[in-house]
Amino acid sequence: MKALELSNPDGKITGIELTYQIEVTNKNAIGGGSSIGIDPSNFRLELDNCNKISHEKYNYLSVKPEETQTSETQNFKIPTGTKPVNLHLFYDETRAVVKLSMKE
Numbered sequence: 444m445k446a447l448e449l450s451n452p453d454g455k456i457t458g459i460e461l462t463y464q465i466e467v468t469n470k471n472a473i474g475g476g477s478s479i480g481i482d483p484s485n486f487r488l489e490l491d492n493c494n495k496i497s498h499e500k501y502n503y504l505s506v507k508p509e510e511t512q513t514s515e516t517q518n519f520k521i522p523t524g525t526k527p528v529n530l531h532l533f534y535d536e537t538r539a540v541v542k543l544s545m546k547e
Contacts, residue, residue, distance in 0.1 A: 444461060444462070444463040444543070445461070445462050445463070446459050446460070446461050446462075446521075446545055447459065447460045447462070449520075456523055457523060458520055458521050458522050458523050459520075459521040459526075460499075460518055460519070460520055460521070461488070461518060461519045461520075461521055461527060462516050462517065462518045463516070463517055463518075464513050464514050464515070464516055464517065465481060465483065465504060465513070465514040465517065466511060466512070466513045466514075467479070467481055467504055467506045467511065467512055467513075467514075468506070468510075468511040469506040469507060469508050469509065469510055469511075470509070471508040471509070472508060472509065473508045473509050474508075475508075476508035476509075477508065478505050478506060478507050478508065479505070479506050480503060480504065480505045480506070481503070481504045481506075481514070481534060482503055483498055483501035483502070483503070483504075483514075483517050484497070484498065484501055484503075485533040486498065486501075486517075486530065486531060486532050486533065487530075487531040488519045488521070488527050488529075488530055488531075489527070489528050489529040489530070489531060490521065490522075490525040490526065490527060490528065491525055491526045491527075491528050492525050494525075495531065496519060496520075496521070497519075498517055498518065498519055499518050499519055499520040500516075500517065500518045501517045501518075502514055502515040502516075502517065526545055527543045527545070528542070528543060528544075529541065529542055529543060530543060
């Protein structure tokens with residue numbers, strides 16, 4: 444993950460752009476298995492003020508059997524004065540929470 448502080452032409456901070464990529468390995472067998480897809484539109488970024496936000500930009504990722512794919516860049520725009528604390532990931536009926544901390 445990468446974070447970039449955003450500012451307007453006057454130098455005032457307007458938020459943070461958080462970008463990342465997803466790497467997915469499909470362990471289904473060739474010939475008998477099927478492709479899998481990850482839809483980041485279901486992911487949520489939890490902020491330190493307890494709000495959860497959706498992506499500003501995301502790309503669906505489809506992976507064929509016995510292949511590994513890396514997504515294009517996904518991004519969130521974080522409002523000024525807040526920081527991310529967790530990334531909530533959802534796939535099929537599985538949920539994972541990734542704790543985040545920002546360092547300079």
